[in-house]
Amino acid sequence: MTTPATDWLRLDQQICFSLNAASRAFNGVYRVVLKDLGLTYPQYLVMLVLWEHGELPVKKLGERLRLDSGTLSPLLKRLEAAGLVRRERSARDERSVEVRLTAQGVALRERAGEVPRRIAGATGxxxxxxxxxxxxxxxxxxxxxxxxxxxxxxxx
Structure with missing residues (x-):
């Protein structure tokens, strides 16, 4: 049985599948490129936001990355254990936790400078x-x- 090209239920007609496949392919490239930095892709995204904005409340960081606290907290815990960030209760609001880069986290930015170029090259x-x-x-x-x-x- 042949299916017309306009059959919207074909897998190759699903934009969500194309985006998911591209995302998985990106993750594979990032895994290789970020290995030398000791970061996973989600950790890299956290670092990008902190390099751009400096100290941020966890809530704002999560909003910026579109991540909930259940996903973000373990990421921050691992980055803190690696000595790249520090989490502290806000002096202004005890309910809020601020995230800031350590000196080691700031220094990592220079080493990460090649990542966008390598990723761009991989896209073709x-x-x-x-x-x-x-x-x-x-x-x-x-x-x-x-x-x-x-x-x-x-x-x-």
Missing amino acids: LDLAEIQDLGARLNRLTAALDAYGTGSPAASS
Whole structure:
């Protein structure tokens, strides 16, 4: 039995599968590239946010990374055990825990400088294509978030 190319129930017609496959492929490349830094991909994302923003409350860090505290806490615990970050209760709000880089965490930034170049090279895309893809994925994420919250933007 042949299936028409417009059969929307074919696996190759599922954008979610394409995104998932690309994500898994990215994770494999990141595993190799980050090995020398001693970081996993999720740990690398935490470090990126801290290198960019400095000290942050755990809640803000989780919002920025789109991770819940149950996922973020073990990541932070491992980064703290590795001597890259420090977690401390906020002096302003006892309920809040602040995360900051240690000197070792700050120093790791220089060694991580080659990671984006190596990842870009692995994609086979040029810089303009990478930027365009990133912009499209950001629009897709915003549209899906809006749809998930029932926002009017979801119908446009």
